[in-house]
Amino acid sequence: DVQLVESGGGSVQVGGSLRLSCAASTRPKCMGWFRQAAGKSREGVGFQLVGGTTYLLDSVKGRFSISLDINKNTMYLQMNSLKPEDTAMYYCAATTSPYCLKSHFTYWAQGTQVTVS
Numbered sequence: 001d002v003q004l005v006e007s008g009g010g011s012v013q014v015g016g017s018l019r020l021s022c023a024a025s026t027r028p029k030c031m032g033w034f035r036q037a038a039g040k041s042r043e044g045v046g047f048q049l050v051g052g053t054t055y056l057l058d059s060v061k062g063r064f065s066i067s068l069d070i071n072k073n074t075m076y077l078q079m080n081s082l083k084p085e086d087t088a089m090y091y092c093a094a095t096t097s098p099y100c101l102k103s104h105f106t107y108w109a110q111g112t113q114v115t116v117s
Helices: none
Strands: 004-007 010-012 018-026 030-036 043-050 054-056 065-069 074-079 089-093 112-116
Touching: 004 089, 018 030, 018 089, 018 112, 030 074, 043 065, 043 074, 054 065
Parallel strands: 010 112
Antiparallel strands: 004 018, 018 074, 030 043, 030 089, 043 054, 065 074, 089 112
16 A cells, blocks of 8 residues: 655645645555545646656646655645636545556545635
8 A cells, every 4th residue: 555645735825836745655656636626526637657757737737847756755746826726625646557547546645725815
């Protein structure tokens, strides 16, 4: 099993920045960020194949970035130019599948709230 510990988040003004961190107990094949706004379904924000490619949701490209410290098994989500529509609960997830498919993510962190106003 992979245990995930998420940190970061909070409240920020429009145009501000936040960084989320997600530390994994062991090295998964792929890690990802998801978010769920009130009354909406969970959506994938971005995925990082360990040692491979990165995918970002179109609406966050140019504002968000994902990085991975392999030595620390820690993934980061840097969020810049935040907008009110970025307000959501953000979740870190991981999978031992190498395909980074949304349905393959089986390990989840507790979530952290991001509020932009």
